[in-house]
Amino acid sequence: MTTTVVEPVADVHPPRRSPAAQRGESYLTAQRTVLSWLLTTDHKRIGILYLLTATFFLGLGGVFALALRLEHLTPGPGLMSPMTYNRLFTLHGVTMVWLFMIPSIPTAFGNFFLPIMVGAKDVAFPKLNLLSYWIYALGSAVVLLSLYLGGIDTGWTFYPPYASTSPTAVFWAVLGVFIIGWSTIITGVNFIATTHTMRAKGLRFMQMPLFVWAMYGTSVIQVLATPVLGLALALTALDHSFSWGTFDPARGGDPLLFQHLFWFYSHPAVYIMILPAMGVVSEVVSTFSHRNPFSYKAIAYSTFGIAFVGFLTWGHHMFVSGMSVLDAGAFGILSMLVAIFSAIKVFNWTWTLKKGAVSLRTPLLYVYAFLFLFVFGGMTGVAVATTSLDVHWHDTYFVVAHFHFIMVGGTLTAFLAALHYWFPKMTGRMYPERLGVLSAALVFAGFFVTFFPQFLLGNAGMPRRYYDYPAKYHSLHVLSTAGSWVLAAGMTLPLVYLTWSLFRGERAPDNPWGSRSFEWRTTTPPPKHNFTAQPEFTVGAYDYATDVDTAEEAL
């Protein structure tokens, strides 16, 4: 067997050779039938399947959100009935959380790049990987079935005792999410096993790309938290359809225990969404500042700090549910610890940028948006972790704005950054840079205008999930709704130009960004088994430091 030795790269910007002459058979051209896509065990194709499906659900959840904002354009009844409104905000939440944000970055980009980044031919269990996709598709279909059967009106949190008695299709929505949980667990097991056992010769743990660390931390949370959600949801479904009674006080049950179980998953789930985003940011920052991350170890270890502490903070969702002062204080302080680990990362990224030779391309612009939204959302997170303030803000638009800033703002901008960053590698085509910049600007502006007024609304007392509101909140609601249109425009733009680029875009060279990360060292698009020969690593994931001056001169 021949080996490719991955060594320090001398030319930071490889000459743009004619890619057509270079390209052998890629994973895209290896087989061409529809069935070869649907039944593929190639992690890259599965990643693409996930990407397309998750993007579809992002669009669907987005349409629900636009309708909700439109309803709030005027006080009083407008576009829809109160019941429709309840169903829409529930579906918006369920779709965005479980059908888009949880799977998005890990299953699309994680599947595609994790094996390449560790120099493997595939994930450890390719067939399970395919199964995981189809379980996800099945679960999503069941969630959509609940929409057809009349929707659900419980909110995405399915709180009992209302969820036990709601006349809507709770059973099917909960079953759908339960099924998706299996897909999450299988992906997590697969990624952990891949990271441990499939690394190419010479690649040590502390040399792996930071995106791999992020995926590893995410997978640990997925494996350990998801079963607890599965249990809580299974019991909720039994409660609803067979009056099983675990959480129903009328049958001797206790609704508070649901909240504990639910948030034991759903708080770590926030880190299932944000850790992959942080992984993307680490890669993009390093590549576009042409510099090693300021402290590789600090970023890698803080990933695990977040993953670990994330399991000990669920109580901060329940400050007003009946909790002793001591417990509330402990949960509050533990929650604030997350901010310390996050800040370690943020300072590392900004310092990397400050020391680097920055090329300001679309992915990096999205990362700038990420940094702003993440820090802003994070600081308001520290604020709501204090018990006294939380009592005032609990279940208001303040909390809605907070979690949209941090998890949606974080995940969405990182998702779009990843999409632009890796688009050339995945498809072999470049995207139009100017339109990319425009979309990043629109998404950031739209996002800020949509959600910033919601902080003010919440602080002024506007509760979440309310159909109607007094006239004094009108102007802020109008502003928020107007922002949602800008955001929608910013999100539609990439859909259009990326689709166009897929067929008409300029052919991408192997390494358009001059990155030294492993995934850019194989051909574009990668061959079926990722590398033409078994790779062997003699360097870590980031080796810019050897000649930073060359990198600066090349620019």
Next chain:
Amino acid sequence: MSAAEEHLHDHFADLEQQEVAARVGLWIFLASEVLLFAGLFMLYGAFRMEHGRAFHEGIEHATKTLGSVNTGVLLVSSGFVAYAVHALRTGQRSRAMLCTVVTIVLALVFLVIKIVEYAEHLREGIGPGGHGHFFAEHPDPGLAPFWTLYYTTTGLHAVHVFVGATVLSFIVLGMALRRVDEKTAYRLECGATYWHLVDLFWIFLWPLYYLA
């Protein structure tokens, strides 16, 4: 093609890597299973704190004999499957198959006893969620959660017994077709490890629902 290559999936470098990957994957999955049951143990603890006396009464009422016999059945079955792994590693394929089949039969015995137990309680008017005339006659509000949890936890465990038996059946089939042999004994080992975990869950359920 050598015997080892025949079993090797082409994304692995060698059989050893494939074996390690399978083991790591399985143990990670077991951790996930433990967290699943951890939720139920948490519910048990919380409800028992609140209804200590009712839980004691419930345990007094539970079918101690059937529950204890079932404990024995699972322990013996675990012994057989452990011996099966040893036998396969030392090349005694038919003995390994026999022992695994005994394990599967014992799993079915366990399930039959479990169903007898459920039927007995249902006849007494004890259902999940406080359904049944038993709860009208015994008004202690803690009895309903005890029996709800009893059905939930032992029911989920029974599902695991069924799944474990199914997995072992596929492995027996694999042994018959020589896909699982001396060189790939780790496949039987993975199935056996899962079976031990299912057994281990019961070791915890037995005292919680039948003894004290």
